[in-house]
Every structure is written in C-alpha cells, then in structure tokens.
Amino acid sequence: MAVTRRKQGMYGYVELTNPPVNAINRDMRQGLLDAVKWAEDEGLERVILSGAGRAFAAGADAKEFDGPPLEPHLPDVLNAIETSHVHWVAAIHGPALGGGAEIVLACRYRVAHPKALIGFPEVTLGVVPGAGGTQRLPRLVGMEQALALIPTGKPVSGVAAKQIGLVHEVDEDPVAFAEMTNSEWLGMAVPVGELNTGEAAPELFAAARATADQKMRGQIAPQRAIDLLELSMTADLAAGMAEERAAFLELRTQDQARALRHAFFAERGAKAPDWLTATPKDVASVAVVGGGTMGAAIAYAMLNAGLSVVLLETDADGVARARDNVEKIVAASLKRGLISEEGAADRRARLTLSHDYSDAGQVDLAIEAAFESMDVKKQIFAKLEAAVQAGAVLATNTSYLDVNEIASALQAPSRLVGLHFFAPAHIMKLLEIVRGDATSDEALATGFALAKTLRKIPVLAGVCDGFIGNRILARYREAADTVFMDGSTPWEVDEAMVEFGYAMGPYEAQDLSGLDIAHANRRRQDATRDPNRRYIPIADRMVELGKLGRKTGAGWYRYPGGNGKVEDPIVADLAIEEAHFAKITRTDYSADQIRHRLLLAMINEAAAILGEGIAQSAADIDLVTMSGYGFPRWRGGLMHYADTLGAKEVLAGLEALCAEDPLVWAPSQVVKDCAAKDIRFADWTPA
Incomplete structure (x- = not known):
C-alpha cells in the first residue's frame, strides 16, 4: 500500500x-x-x-x-x-x-x-x-x-x-x-x-x-x-x-x-553498465600528479568527498605553486559559504603536498593530471608504477591522448583507466570514464565507484581522439571556423548559439580556456590529419599574433581593462584575408543557417561515435553534451534534440551540405540507418 x-x-x-x-x-x-x-x-x-x-x-x-x-x-x-x-x-x-x-x-x-x-x-x-x-x-x-x-x-x-x-x-x-x-x-x-x-x-x-x-x-x-x-x-x-x-x-x-524529463532520467540512470560486476577497490586515499589548475581542482574534489590526498609535483617550486592553487579554491569556497573555517582546516589536514613519489606509496588510486604530452605522461606512470602499492588503480585525466598507448608504458596495463574530469573539476558534474583495451574490470568499477563518491555523473567512453565530448567539440569548432571564414564573424556565430540556448558561443568559450590549448592539440594532429580535409588556418594566425584569449586581454574578442568583451575588427579582417587567399567568395549566413550547420555537424559526429561504440547510448552522449559542454538542458542533450528533428531531416540536411564538401558532411552510417528504419537515435542498436 x-x-x-x-x-x-x-x-x-x-x-x-x-x-x-x-x-x-x-x-x-x-x-x-x-x-x-x-x-x-x-x-x-x-x-x-x-x-x-x-x-x-x-x-x-x-x-x-x-x-x-x-x-x-x-x-x-x-x-x-x-x-x-x-x-x-x-x-x-x-x-x-x-x-x-x-x-x-x-x-x-x-x-x-x-x-x-x-x-x-x-x-x-x-x-x-x-x-x-x-x-x-x-x-x-x-x-x-x-x-x-x-x-x-x-x-x-x-x-x-x-x-x-x-x-x-x-x-x-x-x-x-x-x-x-x-x-x-x-x-x-x-x-x-x-x-x-x-x-x-x-x-x-x-x-x-x-x-x-x-x-x-x-x-x-x-x-x-x-x-x-x-x-x-x-x-x-x-x-x-x-x-x-x-x-x-x-x-x-x-x-x-x-x-x-529525459535529462532527469538520463542523469538518474547514469551508472556502471550491468555487465560490470567486478568489485571496485575501496578508495580512501588518492594521489594526484600535477598541481596546476586542473590537478589542484581534482585534489580539492577528493578532499570535498572526505578522501586523503597526496598532491605530487616535480620540485619544491612546483609544490609551492600547487599549494597556492589549492588555497585559492579553499578561499573561494570560504567566501561563497560552501565550507566553514573548520571544514577548510579539515581539508588542509588531509592534504599532503610533495615532490617525492614515495609519499604516495600507500594510496589506493593515483590520477595523473599533467600536461597533454604523451612522453610526459609515460614518464609519470613509470614513476607511479614503481612507487605505489601493487593493488592501486592508476588513472589518467587526459582529454585527448590515446589511453592504450599510455597503458603500453606500464608493466601492468590493466591497472590503467581514463578518468577525464572537466574544468573546474571540483564543480563540474561530468566524469568520462575511459576504458582502454587492457583496462581491468576492477579498475573500471573503481572509476564508477569514485564517481559516486564524488557525486559526479559517470559516462563510459571508448578510446579515440577526444573520447566523446572533445571529439564532438572539435567538430563543432571546425564547423564554426568554416562558417566564420566563408562569410560570418565570431560574434555572429556566438550570438546564434546563445540564442539556441548555450551560455556562450564557441569563440567566447575558447577565449575563456585559451586559444593555445586548441593550437597545441592541432599541432599534435598534424601528422595524421587527412590532407584532403579542408583546414582553416585563422586560429593559428591568432596564436601567432599572441591573441590567446582572456589571459592575454585579446582573443577572438578584446577584453579592455579586463572587463567585458568587445568585438575586434582585426579578427574579422583575418577571415576576409584567408578567404581571399583561398579564392573563396564569402556569403552572408543568417543565424538559422549558422545553427543548422553547427548542430548538424555535431549530430553527425555524435552518431559516428555511437556507431563506433565509443559511446554506449544516445543518452550517454546527451549527458556529456549537457553536463560538460553547455548544450542547453531544456533541449535534452544533443541526441535528444536530434530526435526532435528526426533522422530523415538530419540526413536530408547532411546530404544537401555534401554538395559543398562531401568529405566533411558525409552522413554517418547511424544517421542513414535511423533514417532508413524511421527510428530514433535513442533506439538505435548495433546490428
């Protein structure tokens, strides 16, 4: 009753x-x-x-x-x-x-x-x-x-x-x-x-x-x-x-x-897959390698959850910087009334800062949060594997790099799992849990258990460049850059996406994170980039000019005196120059046309991710896009929105755009399948 x-x-x-x-x-x-x-x-x-x-x-x-x-x-x-x-x-x-x-x-x-x-x-x-x-x-x-x-x-x-x-x-x-x-x-x-x-x-x-x-x-x-x-x-x-x-x-x-409602149910259903029956390791203490902005925030998230943390840096100066980074978060939490002075003291008492890896010898989990360099990460994991206890789980916070290659540097690659936190890590709810080819079920289960401890939304991801979220983000930015070069401005693109429901558009968001980050990622991809795929060089020229975003006072926008953003005509001129060099006749895109292109680009990439098994379900993609990338929650996430359009309309839109670039706009097989079967992306399953 x-x-x-x-x-x-x-x-x-x-x-x-x-x-x-x-x-x-x-x-x-x-x-x-x-x-x-x-x-x-x-x-x-x-x-x-x-x-x-x-x-x-x-x-x-x-x-x-x-x-x-x-x-x-x-x-x-x-x-x-x-x-x-x-x-x-x-x-x-x-x-x-x-x-x-x-x-x-x-x-x-x-x-x-x-x-x-x-x-x-x-x-x-x-x-x-x-x-x-x-x-x-x-x-x-x-x-x-x-x-x-x-x-x-x-x-x-x-x-x-x-x-x-x-x-x-x-x-x-x-x-x-x-x-x-x-x-x-x-x-x-x-x-x-x-x-x-x-x-x-x-x-x-x-x-x-x-x-x-x-x-x-x-x-x-x-x-x-x-x-x-x-x-x-x-x-x-x-x-x-x-x-x-x-x-x-x-x-x-x-x-x-x-x-x-879809968002509510998707979040409530975010948990370890049913087939994952392994017992997770009981995690009471964690080592975090790297005390920069991300590493300090990951460490603080662990402290908030009541765990003990060893924060490792390369030398004494690095330790001092890491301490300052953690203290900035503590001060901000105190100012906002999120913790008391007693709570701050308790967190400090559970934090050890060191440049000696042996101080992490007894931790249950070690998370690498260092610079996005394969060589750097391999060196760190060699030290970690030698220092921590044999049963400890190892994790990488890489945003893009190949988890399988990182694991290959370990004597026991099954210990490694990807734990991709989102900045700021002590606030953002999403946690992409990346399963490498060798990742053990225990390591994977430990990742999901940690997400529960941290009250984060876990999403299982496979290994590819950028996993789920950053791979979609890269396609989003590529489509935005193409629209920009061919006939728009960063502020027109941003305004169109804010009208759709984003808190900020792709260019303002990139100014916030820094143009140098995406630039380094593009250089990493130079050797493997398809030479037949169109490349937009405007962002590279921005970096050459020192326009790296808010931190330099100018990026896609100017930030005079550190205040609000203003449009920069120099940036608009760069697109006109590059279009001239490429012999492109620029057009005037409406806000609807901008949204049409950017959203179809993301949907098509997400469908490919689903088809490749990188994401386990359309709902997982919705969680990633809403919780990590600003897709408006009231639209239910990227794939739920795609289902409101219908697969047939998505396919028709992609096929029309193929007339101008058949490589970039080629519809994924999942889009074709859903259109042919007249089913939702949410209902698609591998054959």
Missing part, C-alpha cells in the same frame, strides 16, 4: 510508503483521500502525516510523467486535507519536494527535521507546481520568499524553512514533536488557503523575471510560474489553482518538459 494508517487514541498516524522516495502516484493520492474520510469518521483530533524511510515525499511518480492525469488529482486531495475538520500535521524528514511540498502546504501545522529538504523543483522539469504551490506558498511565506523558491526550483533546509515561516517548528524527531504539539496551537493555525498574499511591488516581479531570464534562458516554465505567483495577489484560491492546474497540464506535454 502506498499509504498506511493507524489509530492511537485520538491521534491518527498516516504514513506515505512508496519506496525509495515515496513518489506520489495514483495509489498514494487515493490513499490520502481515503485517510481524510477515515480520520473524520473516526472523530480524530489530529492526523500526523509522515513518510517512510528516508523521505517525506520527493515529488510525483516518474512512471506517470508521460501518461494522462489519473484521478484522484492531487489538487482535490490537498483541498480535502486543508478543509478537513481534523487537523493534519506534517512531520517532515528528508526530501519534501514538488507535490510533497504541496502536501506540506495543505496541512494545518508543519514541523520539520533540521536537515529536511523542502522545495518546488517543477520548473527544472519544464512545468509549474500543479497542486497549489504557486497559490499557497506566497500566502504562507510572502511573495519575496515565494519568488526566491518557485521560479528557481531551489529547496531549503528545515532550519531555513522555519526562518521564512514555511514550517512552524524544527525538531530532530518531527513525529514526536507533532504528538506533543498543544491542541490549542493546532486550533489557532489558520489553513494556508485562507491567508492573504498581500501586495508586492512590480519591481519585485521584474527582478524575478530578469533573474529567470539570466539563469534559465530560453525556458518557459520559470516565467509562467512568476505569472501564477503574481496572480495569487488578486485571485481567490480556487481561481488561482484552476489557472495553475491548466498551466501545469499544458506545459507537461510540451517539448521543453519532455526534454527536461
């Missing part, structure tokens, strides 16, 4: 029981409605409502997301709870999210564990609250707080909920507190729906809309949520809830909601 109930004296105890997180389904809604009648028939004084296990109720049951709404509907259930003659008391521990938080609002009295989590994340799934959240919350906590919670989807702790008036009390044992609550207090508690929202200045809504537009650009639901909150000031509860319900039902069937 999704709802259990029992009577003890004049008290009724109702418990939500749909493990693991008490998701709200039809059975639970019916059980709650039945419990309302039961409590009234029994003449109870109060009902104490709680959740079984580790949650109160963490939102709607995902199994019902794509089906039609089933009676009884949650708004009707909650209205019954709120208007009941029996006082319902919410005893909240763990998450009370979405519909779970709306249940809380319908109760007469609310008590929460200090670490409970109460929130309305509906906008992150492309919808708005559908059972009174936008109408009851401002009546309870005021409009300013409601605008801080609902359009952002951010939850609050039990302690914070007490501070803003969302719950009456906080206690370590909410059920026991609910039992002891004075009956007079319950009688004095007014149903939330009978409270007044009050007045809020137009500037408050304007600020909320600006924040939503900035942080959730292109998304419909946050703005609709703000509309509904504003409505609560003038509409009575019934009228406001009717408007809210209509908006909820409309939004849940739209593309954005489908895409965000």
